[in-house]
Amino acid sequence: MTLKKQNAVKENNKDNMAELNDLLLGSSLEENIALLRNIFTNDETLVFRRFQNRNIKAVKCCAVYFNGMIDPQIVNKDIIQPVLSSDLKDGIDIHNLPEELQYKVIASGNVNLENQLDQIVSSILYGNTLLLIENCEKALIISSNGWETRAITEPESEKVVRGPREGLTESIIMNITMIRRRIKDPDLKLKFREIGSKTHTRVCICYIENVASENILKELEKRLDQIDIDGIIDSGYIQELIRDAPFSPFETVGHTEKPDVVAAKLLEGRIAIISDCSPSVLTVPYIMIENSQSNEDYYNNFIYSSFNRFLRTISFVLAVSVPAVYLSIVTFHQEMLPTPLVLSISASKQGVPFPSFFSLLVMLLIFDLLREAATRMPTLIGQAVNIVGTLVLGQAAVEAKLVSAPVIIVTALSGILTLMNLKLIGAVIMIRFLFLILSSILGIYGYIFGVIAISLHLLSIRSFGVPYMLNVTTLKGHNWQDTFIRAPWWSMKLRPKIIGAKNLVRQRTKKTGGKKTG
Amino acid sequence: MFIIVILIYSVVFLYDFLPLYKQKEWKEFIVNACLGLVSFTIALLLSFNLKIPSPEAPIREIITSIFGK
Amino acid sequence: MKPFKIILLVLIIMGNLLLTGCWNYREIEKLAIVAGVAIDKGTNSRYRVTVEIVHISQGRDAKPSSRIVTMEGETMMDAVRNEISLSGERLYWSHAKVILLSQEVAREGIAKIIDWYTRDSETRTDVKILISGEKTAGEILERGKGVTEEIKSFELNSMLDNQKSLAKAPKIDLFDFLNMLESDGTSPVMPLINIRQADSKSVLEIMGTAVFRHDKLIGFLDxxxxxxxxxxxxxxxxxxxxxxxxxxxxxxxxxxxxxxxxxxxxxxxxxxxxxxxxxxxxxxxxxxxxxxxxxxxxxxxxxxxxxxxxxxxxxxxxxxxxxxxxxxxxxxxxxxxxxxxxxxxxxxxxxxxxxxxxxxxxxxxxxxxxxxxxxxxxxxxxxx
Amino acid sequence: MGKELITDKEAICLLMLFTMGSTLILGVGSDAKNDAWLAVIAGLLMSLPVILIYSRLLSIFPGKDLFEILDMTLGRLLGKLVALIYIWYAFHLGALVLRNFGEFMVTMTMPETPIFVPMLGLGLLCVFAVRLGIEEIGRISAYLLPVLMIILLIVLGLAIPQFELTNLKPVLGKGLGPVINGGFSAFSFPFAESAILLGAFFCLKTKKSPFKVYTLAILFAGTLIMVLTIRNISLLGQLTSKLYFPSYVAVSRISVGDFIQRIEVTVSIIFVVGAFAKSSICLLVASRGIQRIFKLKDYRKVVIQLGSLMVLLSYIVYDTTMMMQYWAFKVYRYYAFPMQVIFPVIIWIIAEAKKNKSKPAGKKAPANE
Structure with missing residues (x-):
């Protein structure tokens, strides 16, 4: 039923586009205006500004643009005023008016001649100004878009102590600028395309030629071409539409809001997908270990970074395991604990009416509720939520003997560990519950079964042909340098082969510093 | 008990056989169906608390008759 | 096809959870943790088993105290299970530290007694084994008083652990004893425990050795x-x-x-x-x-x-x-x-x-x- | 779907897991009592020629699995018959491993849980793994083996202070007889069980890799098993041969200070992983065999049904743990002998003969003239 509907909608859309495709502009100004009015019926933000050159009456023009999408400065000063006031008499060929205007009058960086109606419509929608001329079958499209954009700020989700504070914005051009400022090389290629039959979102594939793998690029373009959707509001849409392993809780397409991260990934041979109106840039291929990498790792001392990265990796394992292991020990394998611990855990659980499994499940859910509530709330209220969460639900629940103190500790520990790897948060939450349920059935064995199953799943998925967990046995030397550890920069002479990078040599620095002297 | 067995097996059969049927892979379908029927029968018998003779017994008999012990 | 797999998984998990229950699932606070056990000859049945159970009370500063329960049975397992009819709790043996045996039992042979303890999967073989110097083994748990710890069995355990800096009693755990029994060319020994009256308090004292021929007690060393x-x-x-x-x-x-x-x-x-x-x-x-x-x-x-x-x-x-x-x-x-x-x-x-x-x-x-x-x-x- | 390939290292890890799998917990060569470690060495030595035959077979027919080799050497009818026997063997072995695991769970850790549940759990995992394919099984073993090794070595290190090496004495106290006997038992379980992998190693990269994989993996695994047998004997002494699961009890004896003790759960982890690797390989080989016999397109299609059948078989195969013990140490070696030794040797001889016959025809011209 729904499938049929979708098909119908698709056909409908296609019809509209086809209609416009065939149409060309006429030569009468008023007819053209009427045509446009007809296309944009009931849209009162569309402005038709008619004007004439003060010298030649034949140069009757009409500027068409959307109010708010354009920069009035450009339209007034660079389009209308020159046409109005310029002395067109000298050497102007009336029959070739559009070209004359384009080359001699209009002071704008980007002017095109167009007679295809669909092109015209989409460029107006993009914030360009259309200049219709009487008795002329072609119109001028002058780029004039100017809307308010957000200033460049530090992204909330990826704060750093050291490193660039710049964050990407919603404007694709600004984003590209930020990336290009970091990689000033003619090999940095940017391929644009439009996705979305209604939104016409501009999407840019960004890669470094001779470094990025052609196979991955081809595959990516194929997948982008297959997208047929009415709109892309955020790059998240694309992320889900092009990803491998669609049912997996693990992300196989990366996203970041920091231009320095994008640039670094491009240099490693990855491909970035920048989408208009979205501050997060997608990078492919994306593998497991990237979840625990942070851009700061590369700016700080390598020992410290390696330690941090190790902590993040371990914290992922612990975040999913702690509740399950705790549950299986206190309910199945009490013999595993040292005797004093048994006594103290048992003492803290005396008088608690609910079974451990139930209270763990509920406490974990409550933690997730608090987390979700705090993210959506204004900061001030968020603090109140925190107080309520910690005091009321933690302290008071233990006092009232509704849950035992170890359960609170385990929940809090697992929760904090989850927040260590923000990119894995979705996967962690799901797997944590899965492990918890499994270990409530078979104790530690259920947990091990779960671990094996998740490992199998992780090992089986790929991101654009790159194994998600890497192939340990085929990895050689330099590929290890940037995985669980971050090797010092002077030793990372090659790009990681795993991505499929072609041009492997990344630095030829002779190691000069640090040598023994004397 | 046997209700659970039937329930689980029907889900498994749906999951396993439907694609084979749709793709018209008859050989696979038949082999799979034979295996499935055998395991379903055994599971059903077990759920009725019937004792299934273990295939291990005859093997043991043969071997002990040959080698003694 | 993946949703099918997920449905299948959920079905199996729910089926397991709802229909068959959680077999070995037992809450830690519901366990009656056995600290030590004393075995005597029974008056009515063959065995009289005295068990020291750790009693954990509610409250923040509550210290664990001990409870003594005595039961009888025709076999060891029988006696141990009979405890349910006394307190309704099933005993949990994994944290038991000592086995005390009366001389009477030991003279008749102890292999049959410790067999159960070795065979059961919940019990552990690193439990220490002692012979009571008193008339019965049960009275050591009943009358004895620990000097440092409330729970006598735990105190006995640490006393035996620290024997290594005294060397006046052998430290023998069940497994060592079994190994001595099994191997030919060595006869087993066991430490000896007594109650000593000191300042009108009955203090436990481990000193000396009990000597066995095969599994039967034959004498003592000081x-x-x-x-x-x-x-x-x-x-x-x-x-x-x-x-x-x-x-x-x-x-x-x-x-x-x-x-x-x-x-x-x-x-x-x-x-x-x-x-x-x-x-x-x-x-x-x-x-x-x-x-x-x-x-x-x-x-x-x-x-x-x-x-x-x-x-x-x-x-x-x-x-x-x-x-x-x-x-x-x-x-x-x-x-x-x-x-x-x-x-x-x-x-x-x-x-x-x-x-x-x-x-x-x-x-x-x-x-x-x-x-x-x-x-x-x-x-x-x-x-x- | 391209051809499946696994690297040599993955294959080594896989074979090591396969060999150590249930052995580490069931123990080997219990006939030899405190000379069991010698029995392991004897078994290792006995298995070397057989293993060389296996690898030779694989390298004569690179990229082919056991069932294709059977077809090519024994002819279609006889080949199919022997293939059926191998399918049964792999299937049965998988069920036995599942059952061993279930018995272990039920006797040692979870006496109140029905034995069917852990076996079903493990069976599901195996089905999941086999449906993903041999590549994924190879890769997961490459990930799991190092973890297991680390656990094993740590536990071994903790156990060393408690070693009573006198328990190993007297060496050869009862003469060579029990050692040879135990060695034969160690030969059939686990070393020569690697015959099963003839059906899975169609995916090795080069012609030389079978030799490398088989010898290295069996040597490593054998050494490890020997070391762990020594550990068990020196921790447990006389009682080793009286226990169903000696490793578990041995590790439960380890206590360092008052804090590191009760670590026998590590043994269970190792057992779960080993049993998983072993039974999924068995399932894989059995379903590949069925694929070959009925000329199906993909072995993944029959895995679910075969897997459920395997779990059921493992459920009905023994009535008691005693039966399992009897079967594993008394019957199994004779039962497995044809599949482990007789058939491979016959196939090998035929294969060599055929190769010699075809070689002169093809290569003679340039070589001789």
Missing amino acids: GEETKYLLFIKNKVKAGVLSQEEPGEEGTCPVALEIFGNKTRLEPLVSDNNIEFKVNITVTTAIDEIEGSENFIEDKGRIKLEKDSEASLKAGIENLIKKVQTDFGVDIFGFGSELKNDKPKLWGKLSNNWDDRLKSLKVTVIPKIHIRNSAVLSKTIKVKD
């Missing part, structure tokens, strides 16, 4: 003899050797702290005659001199070494004689040493080893080395 036994068995890690030296004003007792010991049993076989050499090397330090004799200078020290070697030798030889005449069992492990070294010979001798043991010649060669004199480098001289 604390000093136990120390010599442990010397032969190479189990002394620390302890004290007291030596009385003749001095200017009567005797002058000296205490040597043992820092290490290495014993080697060496079978000497000639024709049909077997002799054992016991080489003992002890490293000690002077820790106490109750007099003004100078044992720190070379001369005095060598004399002290010689004298204490002689008394150690005498003590060990006396013990061996006593065991040979009184008990006639091989608690020292001469037999298993022979078996390990000369398996063929052992094959011939193993049948009448106990007879042979009675007339076995054992030469003790002790070597005591005094390493230092602790903090003081001189003897304390009392000056007028």
Whole structure:
């Protein structure tokens, strides 16, 4: 039923586009205006500004643009005023008016001649100004878009102590600028395309030629071409539409809001997908270990970074395991604990009416509720939520003997560990519950079964042909340098082969510093 | 008990056989169906608390008759 | 097709959860944790089992206390399960620390009693095993009082663990005992526990050894003899050797702290005659001199070494004689040493080893080395 | 779907897991009592020629699995018959491993849980793994083996202070007889069980890799098993041969200080992983065999049904743990002998003969003239 509907909608859309495709502009100004009015019926933000050159009456023009999408400065000063006031008499060929205007009058960086109606419509929608001329079958499209954009700020989700504070914005051009400022090389290629039959979102594939793998690029373009959707509001849409392993809780397409991260990934041979109106840039291929990498790792001392990265990796394992292991020990394998611990855990659980499994499940859910509530709330209220969460639900629940103190500790520990790897948060939450349920059935064995199953799943998925967990046995030397550890920069002479990078040599620095002297 | 067995097996059969049927892979379908029927029968018998003779017994008999012990 | 898999998984998990329950799922606070068990002969049934259960009370500062429950049964398992009819809780055995056996039970043979304990999967074989010096084993749990801990079994456990710096009782856990029972050429021993009245309090005291023939109790050794036994068995890690030296004003007792010991049993076989050499090397330090004799200078020290070697030798030889005449069992492990070294010979001798043991010649060669004199480098001289 | 390939290292890890799998917990060569470690060495030595035959077979027919080799050497009818026997063997072995695991769970850790549940759990995992394919099984074993090794070595290190090496004495106290006997038992379980992998190693990269994989993996695994047998004997002494699961009890004896103790769960982890690897390989080989016999397109299609059948078989195969013990140490070696030795040797001889016959025809011209 729904499938049929979708098909119908698709056909409908296609019809509209086809209609416009065939149409060309006429030569009468008023007819053209009427045509446009007809296309944009009931849209009162569309402005038709008619004007004439003060010298030649034949140069009757009409500027068409959307109010708010354009920069009035450009339209007034660079389009209308020159046409109005310029002395067109000298050497102007009336029959070739559009070209004359384009080359001699209009002071704008980007002017095109167009007679295809669909092109015209989409460029107006993009914030360009259309200049219709009487008795002329072609119109001028002058780029004039100017809307308010957000200033460049530090992204909330990826704060750093050291490193660039710049964050990407919603404007694709600004984003590209930020990336290009970091990689000033003619090999940095940017391929644009439009996705979305209604939104016409501009999407840019960004890669470094001779470094990025052609196979991955081809595959990516194929997948982008297959997208047929009415709109892309955020790059998240694309992320889900092009990803491998669609049912997996693990992300196989990366996203970041920091231009320095994008640039670094491009240099490693990855491909970035920048989408208009979205501050997060997608990078492919994306593998497991990237979840625990942070851009700061590369700016700080390598020992410290390696330690941090190790902590993040371990914290992922612990975040999913702690509740399950705790549950299986206190309910199945009490013999595993040292005797004093048994006594103290048992003492803290005396008088608690609910079974451990139930209270763990509920406490974990409550933690997730608090987390979700705090993210959506204004900061001030968020603090109140925190107080309520910690005091009321933690302290008071233990006092009232509704849950035992170890359960609170385990929940809090697992929760904090989850927040260590923000990119894995979705996967962690799901797997944590899965492990918890499994270990409530078979104790530690259920947990091990779960671990094996998740490992199998992780090992089986790929991101654009790159194994998600890497192939340990085929990895050689330099590929290890940037995985669980971050090797010092002077030793990372090659790009990681795993991505499929072609041009492997990344630095030829002779190691000069640090040598023994004397 | 046997209700659970039937329930689980029907889900498994749906999951396993439907694609084979749709793709018209008859050989696979038949082999799979034979295996499935055998395991379903055994599971059903077990759920009725019937004792299934273990295939291990005859093997043991043969071997002990040959080698003694 | 993936949703199907997920549905299947959920179905199986829910099916497991709802329909069959959680089999081994049991909450930790519902367990009746057994700390120790005492086994006696029953009055009505065959066994009378006294169990010390850790009682954990509510509240923040509540300390665990102990509860004593006694039940009877025809078999051990029966008796243990009968506890349910007394308190409604099922006993949890994984954290039990000690097994106490009454002499009466031990004289009849204990293999049948500990079989259950070894066989059950919940119980652990690192539980310590003791013989009660009192009339019954149960009264030790009932009457005895711990000095430091509320729970007597835990206190007994730490007492046995710390025996290594006293060496007056062997530390035997169930597994060691079983291994001694199983292996030929060694007879098992067990530590002995008593209640001593001190200041109108009944204090527990572990001192001495119970000697077994196969699995039947046949006699006891006292604390000093136990120390010599442990010397032969190479189990002394620390302890004290007291030596009385003749001095200017009567005797002058000296205490040597043992820092290490290495014993080697060496079978000497000639024709049909077997002799054992016991080489003992002890490293000690002077820790106490109750007099003004100078044992720190070379001369005095060598004399002290010689004298204490002689008394150690005498003590060990006396013990061996006593065991040979009184008990006639091989608690020292001469037999298993022979078996390990000369398996063929052992094959011939193993049948009448106990007879042979009675007339076995054992030469003790002790070597005591005094390493230092602790903090003081001189003897304390009392000056007028 | 391209051809499946696994690297040599993955194959080594896989074979090591396969060999150590249930052995580490069931123990080997219990006939030899305290000489069991010698029995392991004897078994290792006995298995070397057989293993060389296996690798030779694989390298004569690179990229082919056991069932294709059977077809090519024994002819279609006889080949199919022997293939059926191998399918049964792999299937049965998988069920036995599942059952061993179930018995272990039920006797040692979860006496109240029905034995069917852990077996079903493990069976599901195996089905999941086999449906993903041999590549994924190879890769997961390459990930799991190092973890297991680390656990094993740590536990071994903790156990060393408690070693009573006198328990190993007397060496050869009862003569060579029990050692040879135990060695034969160690030969059939686990070393020569690697015959099963003839059906899974169609995916090795080069012609030389079978030799490398088989010898290295069996040597490593054998050494490890020997070390762990020594550990068990020196921790447990006389009782080793009286226990169903000696490793578990041995590790439960380890206590360092008052804190590191009760670590026997590590043994269970190792057992779960080993049993998983072993039974999924068995399932894989059995379903590949069925694929070959009925000329199906993909072995993944029959895995679910075969897997459920395997779980059921493992459920009905023994009535008691005693039966399992009897079967594993008394019957199994004779039962497995044809599949482990007789058939491979016959196939090998035929294969060599055929190769010699075809070689002169093809290569003679340039070589001789």
